[in-house]
Amino acid sequence: MAVQFTRIAVKIGSNVLARKDGTLDVTRMSALVDQVAELRKAGVEVILISSGAVASGRSEIKPSKKLDSVEQRQLFSAVGQAKLINRYYELFREHGIPVGQVLTTKESFGTRRHYLNQRNCMMVMLENGVIPIVNENDTISVTELMFTDNDELSGMIASMMDMQALIILSNIDGIYNGSPSTPGTQVIREVEQGKDLSDYIQTEKSGFGRGGMLTKTTIARKVADEGITVIIANGKKDHILVDLLQHPAETVCTRFIPAEGGVSSVKKWIAHSEGFAKGELHLNEQAVKVLKGQKAVSLLPVGVVRIEGEFEKDDIVKIIDHRGRQIGVGRIGFDSAEARALQGKHGQKPMVHYDYLYLD
Ligand SMILES: Nc1ncnc2c1ncn2[C@@H]1O[C@H](COP(=O)(O)OP(=O)(O)O)[C@@H](O)[C@H]1O
Numbered sequence: 001m002a003v004q005f006t007r008i009a010v011k012i013g014s015n016v017l018a019r020k021d022g023t024l025d026v027t028r029m030s031a032l033v034d035q036v037a038e039l040r041k042a043g044v045e046v047i048l049i050s051s052g053a054v055a056s057g058r059s060e061i062k063p064s065k066k067l068d069s070v071e072q073r074q075l076f077s078a079v080g081q082a083k084l085i086n087r088y089y090e091l092f093r094e095h096g097i098p099v100g101q102v103l104t105t106k107e108s109f110g111t112r113r114h115y116l117n118q119r120n121c122m123m124v125m126l127e128n129g130v131i132p133i134v135n136e137n138d139t140i141s142v143t144e145l146m147f148t149d150n151d152e153l154s155g156m157i158a159s160m161m162d163m164q165a166l167i168i169l170s171n172i173d174g175i176y177n178g179s180p181s182t183p184g185t186q187v188i189r190e191v192e193q194g195k196d197l198s199d200y201i202q203t204e205k206s207g208f209g210r211g212g213m214l215t216k217t218t219i220a221r222k223v224a225d226e227g228i229t230v231i232i233a234n235g236k237k238d239h240i241l242v243d244l245l246q247h248p249a250e251t252v253c254t255r256f257i258p259a260e261g262g263v264s265s266v267k268k269w270i271a272h273s274e275g276f277a278k279g280e281l282h283l284n285e286q287a288v289k290v291l292k293g294q295k296a297v298s299l300l301p302v303g304v305v306r307i308e309g310e311f312e313k314d315d316i317v318k319i320i321d322h323r324g325r326q327i328g329v330g331r332i333g334f335d336s337a338e339a340r341a342l343q344g345k346h347g348q349k350p351m352v353h354y355d356y357l358y359l360d
């Protein structure tokens with residue numbers, strides 16, 4: 001079988017795995033596992049990011065008293081994740097493929113050390129023929145430091161693991177150019193770089209999902225900007241995964257065209273680290289112009305007019321333009337006291353070296 005990619009991350013959304021009544025759709029799961037097995041035989045390396053813990057736990061437990069949303073998530077995911085991974089384990093075993101569970105939190109991407117640790121863990125799994133099945137550790141990750149949803153998590157994994165493509169499977173054929181339920185709207189087949197889709201996206205979400213199409217689009221754009229093809233497709237359709245790789249032109253989906261040229265591993269980490277930013281560097285207009293120019297340059301203290309927040313050397317900071325808009329993130333070379341002492345000065349070492357600077 002000739003396939004378009006040989007290293008892919010596949011995100012399976014809650015709605016793909018849950019039936020209308022919230023129970024786990026094992027038939028669908030089994031069909032997807034068969035397809036992954038087929039791709040593996042064709043030499044494709046796969047990482048799965050699978051939702052469905054909360055959805056599959058919900059039908060198992062009837063809480064004895066009314067629970068708030070955090071308690072519900074913790075209880076259902078604790079029970080549901082065990083059930084989910086057990087199903088995957090059994091289904092993949094029929095194909096003789098070992099799988100391993102990776103439960104992560106947003107914090108585990110916060111420092112470079114933690115990031116590389118996770119990367120190594122998944123590398124060693126792949127090298128040994130084990131398919132990593134990743135999900136957020138919903139039981140222990142509560143509120144502020146949660147992933148928006150598993151779309152965000154899948155973007156971070158695809159980027160961290162240098163995948164060629166990220167396939168986001170939902171319960172819809174792709175992004176429609178209007179409300180999907182309105183007659184006459186169609187799936188947008190290709191999204192070029194820089195195309196704004198916000199007018200098309202409705203805030204509605206499907207039954208069991210968390211983030212909706214808006215987060216999918218934001219994540220897809222960011223990941224495609226790092227040189228990775230992102231595909232949004234319907235995981236409920238038979239044979240979809242194999243079709244996407246074998247017959248890309250004929251298979252309905254939304255495809256984000258990747259940027260050309262690779263992005264370094266450090267820059268990829270920084271690109272997804274905005275949530276951990278400890279401070280802000282506000283720039284003058286000239287500095288913004290230089291940074292946005294064709295040449296790769298570092299951010300020098302002379303272009304910084306204001307510094308917000310307290311941070312240590314090597315923390316992540318947001319880069320803010322002269323109009324107050326965030327234009328990127330970077331790893332700072334000084335702590336906040338040193339940085340304040342240097343701001344506006346000529347002839348100093350970079351505040352953010354080019355290698356650690358990610359501009360939107
Ligand atoms: N323009 C659009 N095109 C496609 N889907 C859209 C659009 N706007 C909103 N949506 C909604 O986004 C939903 C998919 O997102 P989500 O509920 O997060 O699914 P998942 O659980 O698979 O991550 C669709 O079922 C649809 O209701």
Ligand SMILES: N[C@@H](CCC(=O)OP(=O)(O)O)C(=O)O
Pocket residue numbers: 012013014015050051052053054055077135136138148149150151208209210211212
């Ligand atoms: N980690 C959760 C998934 C939450 C989530 O964001 O799901 P999805 O809407 O598929 O992106 C679970 O396994 O239930």
